[in-house]
Amino acid sequence: MFDLLRQPGFFGTHATLGADLSQLMAALFTGLFIIGWFQAKRHRGHGHHWLMLGGMVAMVGFFTAYYLFRQLGVLAFEGKEGFGGSQTLYDYVFIPVLTIHIILVIIGLVMAVYMIVLGFRSQQFISGARVLSETLLQTSWKTVSLIFTGLTSIVLLLFGTRVLSAGFSKRKLEVYLGFLMLVAIVFVVEMGIQRIWPDGGRRHRALGRFTMIVYCILFLTGTFTYAMLYILYPGKIG
Numbered sequence: 001m002f003d004l005l006r007q008p009g010f011f012g013t014h015a016t017l018g019a020d021l022s023q024l025m026a027a028l029f030t031g032l033f034i035i036g037w038f039q040a041k042r043h044r045g046h047g048h049h050w051l052m053l054g055g056m057v058a059m060v061g062f063f064t065a066y067y068l069f070r071q072l073g074v075l076a077f078e079g080k081e082g083f084g085g086s087q088t089l090y091d092y093v094f095i096p097v098l099t100i101h102i103i104l105v106i107i108g109l110v111m112a113v114y115m116i117v118l119g120f121r122s123q124q125f126i127s128g129a130r131v132l133s134e135t136l137l138q139t140s141w142k143t144v145s146l147i148f149t150g151l152t153s154i155v156l157l158l159f160g161t162r163v164l165s166a167g168f169s170k171r172k173l174e175v176y177l178g179f180l181m182l183v184a185i186v187f188v189v190e191m192g193i194q195r196i197w198p199d200g201g202r203r204h205r206a207l208g209r210f211t212m213i214v215y216c217i218l219f220l221t222g223t224f225t226y227a228m229l230y231i232l233y234p235g236k237i238g
């Protein structure tokens, strides 16, 4: 599988099959979310719900699997060999754009989980239509600690059984801890943000727009990185 991803890609650039697949999927998912956003603007709650929920689950699943396979090999971590442009371009354009991209990936991941949970919590059904409920939606620290303790116990149990059956590995521990950290960040975000927008419906609209903007910039910075690496300044690593 790893070797297959390193074969030449299908866009006819200097990219590998893996990089092309990732770029194609990014375009598809971004398109899907924009359609989902317009569905919400037109008050088509059901269409919006299915597009966002399905799209987010598929996107997080695809990119997690892809990056775990590729061992995250974003070229910034491997040194400069992958980039064929000048040092100035590398230091002042390539690295800053890639850094913004990676920060947005982390924010996007947190927001994906957060928005889906908020969607379910802030919706209501009125004569069969899925609409947002413009009422107070608050979570107490007690509920948060209860859910987090429950989840941590399940994750530790899963980790324990995996270690018993297949042995301990640092990578495995990182994946499990990464998941718990993501959940913890989502909770902290929620506790802070619910003070700013106590109303669930308003919170969903405001943060939904923010999330959509993050996804659009994510796609633009990703495409920019792709173009620099595989079209404009290809280096030794294909």
Ligand code: HEM
Pocket: 037, 040, 041, 042, 043, 044, 045, 048, 049, 052, 053, 056, 111, 112, 115, 116, 117, 119, 120, 123, 130, 131, 132, 204, 205, 207, 208, 209, 211, 212
């Ligand atoms: C990452 C996921 C999501 C994002 C980024 C998102 C974003 C948004 C945005 C921006 C709006 C307001 C549209 C506008 O007026 O500009 C909205 C409305 C809405 N969202 Fe979401 N949403 C997400 C997931 C969900 C989910 C999972 C549900 C249901 C479980 C949901 C239910 C709704 C409903 C019912 C509306 C109101 C539509 C209307 O105005 O009639 N959303 N969402």
